[in-house]
Amino acid sequence: MTLNIGWIGCGLHASQMLMPQLGRNDMRLAAVCDLNAAAAEAARWRYGAEAVYSDWRDLIAHKGLDAIGMAVGPDLHREASIAALQRGLPVFLEKPPARDRKGAEEIAHASEKANKPVIVGFMKRYSTGNKIAANIIRKGDFGPVLGLSGSYMSGPAYFGKTPDYTSFFLHHCVHYMDLMPWLAGAPFADFEIRASEHQPGHMLMHMNFACENGAIGNIIMGTIQSRGTPTEAITIMGDHRRIEIENVINIRYFRDPAFKADDPAAGLADGADTLSWTPNFTAAANEDHKGYAALMHDAALAFAGDPSAAPTIFDGVSAMASLERMAARVNEELRRRRL
Known part of the structure; x- marks a missing residue:
């Protein structure tokens, strides 16, 4: 229909x-x-x-x-x-x-x-690398998510002498207020913020967090990188498992391989060695990796x-609640540093 x-x-x-x-x-x-x-x-x-x-x-x-x-x-x-x-x-x-x-x-x-x-x-839940990572995690053999780290940068925003990062928070940072708890499998329980601003409109923040299921991690966001370069990377850690996602499309799944150098019969083990994937942009396929x-x-x-x-919208409520807390703490930290 x-x-x-x-x-x-x-x-x-x-x-x-x-x-x-x-x-x-x-x-x-x-x-x-x-x-x-x-x-x-x-x-x-x-x-x-x-x-x-x-x-x-x-x-x-x-x-x-x-x-x-x-x-x-x-x-x-x-x-x-x-x-x-x-x-x-x-x-x-x-x-x-x-x-x-x-x-x-x-x-x-x-x-x-x-x-x-x-x-x-x-x-971003549907970006190819993030989708693959979530499917690996939810399949079961990855085990519980123990830690996450993410970097999601943007270019400078210019506000003259009165920088206001409200739009940056609302339109950029809100993505990771949804994505990281979704990958972890539980909402944020608490977090702490460090932020710096080397000139008006050029801000960097680090957020370390704990989720309700015990997963811990950190997020780096800011306005000090060019949007013309890849500025997004995520690592998800389990016990002897690790997934790395670069630029939302390149993904590697690290498991628990044996050492290779001293083994004359060394090969690649299906259940232990690293899996990787990157899209073929030369293929005549209408793929939307974002x-x-x-x-x-x-x-x-x-x-x-x-x-x-x-x-x-209920996911939106959760993300906005986290965003409000995050933004208040960033602004508080920046005010303290400006004194």
Whole structure:
């Protein structure tokens, strides 16, 4: 069954990353909305929408819609998703779902009241390397996750003499507030922060954490690396097991190999030596290694009322709660260092 989707927000991210995945997953873009008339018209033409709106309220009132998707700002995410739910429409929200935990909780309450799902755009769960790692862990032979480390950097943000990292927290750091507990298999229990700022807008933070299941780890995030280089790496440790993910696509699974140098019969043991994988970008295959296509596949399942592994607004509430704590501690640490 093809689902008719109304979409709010036709910027570059939505039109280049999200909308192309709809048709791949039996979803039809029926109507679009943006304050920028040219962007809305471009999306209508490119994806064959039947209607264009400038007011999101008119968009969600469009007849025949099965669900609403949106990629706008956090305040409008909250307001428009609640309005859509009140009309009985399930929702896809790009992250962050709201500006704060309270806003995310309001969406979650509306989702429960309407008995309709709200899917949040935590696509890093679906990035190829992260997906493979999670499948290895959940298969069982990896054993419990004991430790994790992750680095997820971004470029400098310039704020003149008054640096404000709110957007960086909301649009960048929120990903790892969801991804790392998901990989660990349990929410954060507690964490500590170290942060430094060598000039306005150029910040580095280290977060060490413990999860409710006993896993421990650390996350490095900041605005001091070029986005033109790979800036993401994750290590997941078990007992004599280790998974390393680089740039979301290259993955190695280390196990417990024997020493090779003094063994004249040394070979490669299927159950012990390292497994590795990297994609073949020369293959004529339409693969989305960042994870948007797989995320929208699971969103479509949820919209249709079928079982789905898609991250929901309740995952969004958890991530926003962690993000609020993290941001408050980073800002406190930076204020202390500026004194």
